[in-house]
Amino acid sequence: MSKDNVKAIVFDIFGTVVDWRSGLIRELTAFGRGRGIELDWVQFADEWRGMYQPSLEEVRSGRRPWTILDELHRESLVKLLDKNGVRGLAPHEIEHLNTIWHRLPPWPDVIEGLLRLKRRYIIGTLSNGNVGLMTRLAKNVGLPWDVILGAETARAYKPMPEAYARTAMYLNLKPAEVMLVAAHNGDLTAASGVGMRTAFVVRPTEYGTGQQKDFKAERAWDVITDSFNGLADAMGCARF
């Protein structure tokens, strides 16, 4: 099998490893309640995430110089608060909200699956989140990465091919020796384009009841599963 040569498994994070939407909604709602701000925080969460790809595209297109995701998140947040008439927050409150991305809950199957995979493979991130964000998220919620890699170390946002190719390079591996795990067919298509192995883990509630896509594998990815334990099984890792 083509996945027999895999030596490192790298992961998309937002949506694949952590449930960003539930995490945002929970913390935003708690913040609003504490400050007495009435707002549809579910919609706020979805709009904040909705500003993600357009903000990345500014960088990918070359229209703006390299900017880390924490900064893009902050700019989007400030705009969105303003649009919703929320003004006068203190800098530490903005920071508290922006670092919700550093405290997102993993899906329930994640930690056990990662610990199984870690005994046999190098495991790491391949995220558009910057190193500082990924490091704090891992520490806050217990993600046991061997290495933090991604857009910032590659200086290219996914799905640009450099984001994948340079991540394999940092690991001293050929792309075919690295597997990307993602809940998004588009991410796997780009990884596959540089020769990486691919695993699709379906996350049908990433976008809540309004999810529009990624309900199933759109190509014959090397692994297709619905949990990290399923992935660990497919990759030959013993159960605890």
Add this chain to the structure above:
Amino acid sequence: MSKDNVKAIVFDIFGTVVDWRSGLIRELTAFGRGRGIELDWVQFADEWRGMYQPSLEEVRSGRRPWTILDELHRESLVKLLDKNGVRGLAPHEIEHLNTIWHRLPPWPDVIEGLLRLKRRYIIGTLSNGNVGLMTRLAKNVGLPWDVILGAETARAYKPMPEAYARTAMYLNLKPAEVMLVAAHNGDLTAASGVGMRTAFVVRPTEYGTGQQKDFKAERAWDVITDSFNGLADAMGCARF
């Protein structure tokens, strides 16, 4: 105290965290015995390490393009084997010898100290070793890093200031919020030059009985100690 603002502690690796000399001597000797090659492997180890700074200097000076340490190690090894009349090794044997650097033993106080520090601080590498080397070393010997950073992610070998400044940048921290731990006064001098906090851990047998320097702190570093447990004490970390 100036060290009260420290949020991340990064470590020099060769000599500070791992006992490269004992590790090299042990594995080289075992290899020589297995292959029936008679050689002074102690001298071989010291000469191999002796080629380290000159090989880095080729890159630092701009005389050669960016090259990772695994590759510099390999070139030095091949030259040194040839000089000693050891010829005809298979590629996998060269690779086995070159990856001794991926399997070096930590000093006895390291793991406990790191685990204590990790509960309170982000802990990571700031090494001239490349990401692939550092990741495998950590996995092989159990170093519990939160993040792997250093020369390769900064694209600059220590003691160039960029190696330190860019490492703080990757962590979203000011240099004054990052502490470098090293057994080498020169490394700490460079870190201090960009505003980092500093901790000196004396390793008086790094170079065996022939050690010439770094027997004591040459400046008033923020912490001066003889073990990682001493460092953890100084940084306010509870004992297990």
